[in-house]
Amino acid sequence: MLEKKNRKYIWSGHRVLLLSILCLFGFCLLAQQPVQQKEEPQVATQKKKQPKSKVYLIHSDLLRKDARHPDAQVVVGNVVFRHDSVYMYCDSAYYYDKISSFEAFSNVRMEQGDTLFLYGDHLYYDGNSQIAEMRMNVRMENRTTTLLTDSLNYDRVFNLGYYFNGGTLMDEQNVLTSDWGQYNPSTKQSVFNYDVELVNAQFTLTSDTLQYNTATKVANIVGPSDIWSDNNHIYSEKGTYNTFTGKALLLDRSILMNDGKQLTGDTLYYDRNNGLGEAFWNMELKDTINKNMMTGDYGYYNEKTKYAFATKRAVAIDYSQRDSLFLHADTLLMETFALDTDSMYREMRAFHKVRFYRVDLQGVADSLVFSSKDSCLTMYKDPILWNNNQQLLGEKVLMYMNDSTIDWAHIVNQALSVEALDSARYNQVTGKEMKAYFKNRQMYKTEVIGSVRVVYYPMDSDSTLIGMNVSETSKLDIYLVNQQLDKMVMSPKSNGTLYPMNQIPPGTDRLENFVWFDYIRPLNKEDIFNWRAKKVSDQLKKNTREPVELPNQHLFDSKKKQ
Secondary structure (H helix, E strand, O other): OHHHHHHHHHHHHHHHHHHHHHHHHHHHHHHOOOHHHOHHHHHHHHHHHOOOOOEEEEEOOEEEEEOOEEEEEEEEEEEEEEEOOEEEEEEEEEEEOOOOEEEEEEEEEEEEOOOEEEEEEEEEEEOOOOEEEEEEEEEEEEOOEEEEEEEEEEEOOOOEEEEOOOEEEEOOOOEEEEOEEEEOOOOOEEEEEEEEEEEOOOOEEEEEEEEEEOOOOEEEEOOOEEEEOOOEEEEEOEEEEEOOOOEEEEEEEEEEEEOOEEEEEEEEEEEOOOOEEEEEEEEEEEEOOOOEEEEEEEEEEEOOOOEEEEEEEEEEEEOOOOOOEEEEEEEEEEEEEOOOOOOOEEEEEEEEEEEEEEOOEEEEEEEEEEEOOOOEEEEEOOOEEEEOOEEEEOOEEEEEEEOOEEEEEEEEEEEEEEEEOOOOOEEEEEEEEEEEEEEOOEEEEEEEEEEEEEEEOOEOOOOOEOEEEEEEEEEEEEEEEOOEEEEEEEEOOOOOEEEEHHHOOOOOOOOOOOOOOOOOOOOOOOHHHOOOOOOHHHOOOOOOOOOOOOHHHHHHHHHHOO
């Protein structure tokens, strides 16, 4: 082994001599250039003339020559070398005075000032390149940082240590392992590649490429990385993660996953200690358990309180049924109450300018609230619902759900149901309130209560219109089979007036509060962003009763409490 090293030192000596001759030859060529180009070689000459520092043998108990290594001095016992301000210790060594290098064995220690210490079983140190090659049981200590490996090269010129056969870097906060890594004691910056793992008391980060600073405790994510903890999982390919404060700024569609929720954005901010996540631009908050999601240009989620909201082109999407429902509002909010109790329930709120679309159902309102406590969805202020050729509206609409499908609906005050038969004829029913009941997503019964008025076109067996019936009563029950009228029961009974089709008096074919809001109805899932208000002439009559307090009036106050 020493003979191999000896050949290395002889070649190193020849290499130094060859480089010196080439430099001298280059200097002669430069001296022949015009005067105005002599500035650069003068700098080179000054650098060349600067003497290189020498590696000195400070102490050894024994010094002798060895015939097998004629260029080396064999030093044994309490050996000490010095190069500039660096001291190196070992039990024995081969000292090559001419090439200012040595090979050290057993209990090797290298000290640079009072901050950097390097330990190992074997060291080759080249005083010309100032590179230390430490092998076997290597340990580098820099204040509170320790690096462990079996093969470490330390470059004193660039103050950089790097390993290439696996290593571990430890500080007060984290333990990092990788196949390849480097560490700079001056900047405290480190780089890791291949099978990187950062272990923290609260999480584990795995990656293929990672940068980490032992002073700031900040990890720079520069490749596909996963951060796992007991409560959540983060996937990111670019960003920064402060392992001390738990705050992260993640880019390029990073994903935060927690308890079945996935928060994604072009830019993602996360505060691990407080459980807060914010997503900017193309935000997506997905509930993989309940199969719904919120999207928008901005989103917020508190994983501790289960509070979330989205704004700026905010959309709620329910994909739990065969056809997805798309709902848009200025702001969407989800809040959880009685958390971690048997009485826990959630509220989803949408305000203002609510518009939603599904193939079989469309609607608009100013505000909307769904509570899992009673599985009730409530639409406030000018709510309108459409199903195929039917339209329902009133001052307030309540829909009670069962397993994400509608069970029954309650239309409160100024209730109006309209069915379009063609572009000119409409079946119409109005009353103070309506209740509609459903089975398998199809309406089978409707109750109309209080001041009931009806405009209805009965048909014969071949769907030919018989005439137009106008009736009034106090209560009306409508029964349907396969969404077709089966019978109507009025209480008290009212025969009304049946006009033949060619004898309908002008103005009797429309109820006083009739309106067909085809110009407001959402046409598709893209049209939910296009708010269209009612015409002034189509507004509901003002009601003298006490105004309904909208549940969204305190939303921002509740946000501040989070």
